[in-house]
Amino acid sequence: MRTLSLLVLAVLITTNLFAQERGFVLKRRIAKDYVALIIGNSSYADAPLTNPVNDATDVAKTFSDMGFIVDKVLDADKETMAQAIARFSQKLYTAKAAVFYYAGHGVQVNGENYLIPIGKTPDTQISDESQVPYRAINAGEVLSAMEQAKVNFALVVLDACRNNPFKGSGSGRVPGLASINAPVGSLVMYATKAGSTASDGLSKRNSPFTTAFLKHIVTPGLDVNLLPSKITQTVGELTNGTQVSGTYIQLKSSFAFVPEITPDEEKLMKQAQLGNLKNLDAEMARKEAEAQRKKNEDDALMAKKQAEIDQLDRQIADLKTKTASGSSGSAESDLDMMLLFVKQKEAQKKELETLQKQAEERRIAREKELYGMKLKEYTDKNTKIDADIDKYKQIAGSEFGRDMAQAAWDNLLVKYGLTKGSVDQGDDYTLKGKANPAPEGVAVSGGTIAGLAIARINGGTFTMGSSGSSAQNNETPHTVSVGSFSMMRTEVTFDQYDAFCNATGRQKPSDSGWGRGNRPVINVSWNDANDYANWLSQKTGKTWRLPTEAEWEFAANGSAASTYSGSESIDAVGWYSSNSGNQTHPVGQKQPNGYGLFDMSGNVWEWCSDWYGDSYYGSSPSSNPQGPSSGSYRVSRGGSWNYRAEYCRVAFRDYNYPAFRYSGIGFRLVRVP
Secondary structure, three states: OOHHHHHHHHHHHHHHHHHHHHOHHHHHHHHOOEEEEEEEOOOOOOOOOOOHHHHHHHHHHHHHHOOOEEEEEEOOOHHHHHHHHHHHHHHHHHOOEEEEEEEOOEEEEOOEEEEOOOOOOOOOOOOOHHHHHHHOEEOHHHHHHHHHHOOOEEEEEEEOOOOOOOOOOOOOOOOOOOOOOOOOOEEEEEOOOOOOOOOOOOOOOOOHHHHHHHHHHOOOOOOOOOHHHHHHHHHHHHOOOOOOOEEEEEOOOOOOOOOOOOHHHHHHHHHHHHHHHHHHHHHHHHHHHHHHHHHHHHHHHHHHHHHHHHHHHHHHHHHHHHHHHOOOOOHHHHHHHHHHHHHHHHHHHHHHHHHHHHHHHHHHHHHHHHHHHHHHHHHHHHHHHHHHHHHHHHHHOOOOOHHHHHHHHHHHHHHOOOOOOOOOOOOHHHHHHHHOOOOOOOOOOOOOOOOOOEEEEOOEEEEEOOOOOOOOHHHOOEEEEEOOEEEEOOOOEHHHHHHHHHHHOOOOOOOOOOOOOOOEOOOOOHHHHHHHHHHHHHHHOOEEEOOOHHHHHHHHHOOOOOOEOOEOOHHHHOOOOOOOOOOOOOOOOOOOOOOOOOOOOOOOEEEEEEEOOOOHHHOOOOEOOOOOOOOOOEEEEOOOOOOOHHHHOOOOEEEEOOOOOOOOEEOOOEEEO
């Protein structure tokens, strides 16, 4: 959730959308001549790493989105790595472009570079340098395979120059990786120059090198000959100049991972988009005309039947007149005629009722079809706008994109037919209302506030922060006292938040395609959460607000402090990256903590009221701390469905801009008194 990775995501999303529209991705996938092997090892027994599995996952998706046939291998032992390299080597002979990426521990021994597998048994783990050649993978195997296959373009990336992973190794051991002779037609990149060590990303999702790599690899038209200098510059910025990437180039020609968009291609894409809109409008008009034609047919049929009934009524009235005056004829014939008219009237009436019922059923069916089309058009456009707004937020939320935020917002307005300055920057609700007003007949139904179950939390004194092995620099343990309060047992759900939107006419946040109902509301900012709290306070006559960071951690401890909220096992209490299936889950499905609070660890990050201060714990008041008096970021706590377990710890602290929204952040409220 760090701002640094947001720009990377924005670039990836934008580039991948363009790539799919242009079609070169499909061509590559059909030909299967762009191949990649991506390996990430994190779970070392003696020296685990924070980022490699994340790095490999993100790099694999990036190359897959660019049309590469990707083999992704995570936390692999030597046999698994060797098998993957063998599969990769076979593909090289028909490959136009090949990429090998490795993140994990790597060392040099006697001038040779080795990639360290995950030792899953004592006899496969490495504890001494002498074991490396037998229990690790020689990086030269991949280089040799590429050289023998004579791949036209080959990229080898080793984000593997981290500190010595072996316990008991001597201090005279050479750090980092050794320099190499790159095969002809290849580009070999190290996270840091030969003989140096590189940084793991610590609390960030990706290492500095992979962050830079992901940022620049997707630049349309960027020649790979220029790629190293771009990455080196960004790595330097991310590490304050302490890390310099290493590069070995033997390229035969230029190459771009994402081809540059030509003016003709851009024109065709705009024409295609306009054509799709026109086709949709034409289909809607055709359906509406067809519906009107069928309605006219039904109306004509019922009018004809009504005319027959009217004629029968006149005959009955005439018979009544003649009978009353005694001029109708014989009594017997009059009786038969009366019975005939009665039977005819009953039959005609039933026929008319049947026609009316059938016409009404057809009308309802036609309206449902038209409503469905209108609703689909409306929701599809909302989804597209949401995706573009998300790109803007990621750009604006990044330290590298702040200076482009206004330009990105103006671009967003123009894209949806609005003029620059017509909507305040960041006001996405107004933008959506103007860019995609709900069509006639498509309305949001009313709702009620569901749930709102609360738990009473009696105040007390506790040690806030952590000194455990996973503790971060901003988690300095200190003693804090908080007063009593009540807290929602679950995160605010879509049902609850949608009731607020219905009542206020506010645009509903996207559910990212996972469903609404009892799932935690997502894509809501700190500002949104406060607006909901103010509305709920007016609605209920009680005071609701976001918890302070201290209140949140006190409640998350659940009367008995543990690593995660309610357990030492994250699987028992929370949805996180390894068990969530890459989405949120309905609230209250996991085990609650001692206060009866659900999902305090995982599912979604939860906004707190405090401004964030990285070193605030050192000066925090001991009684009911409220956070710094000002700042740029607001605190969020608890981890989410797409973060690893260590981020779901009770003590872990995160933060973001108050206007930031994304699919992994929500909130819960406290009530006072």
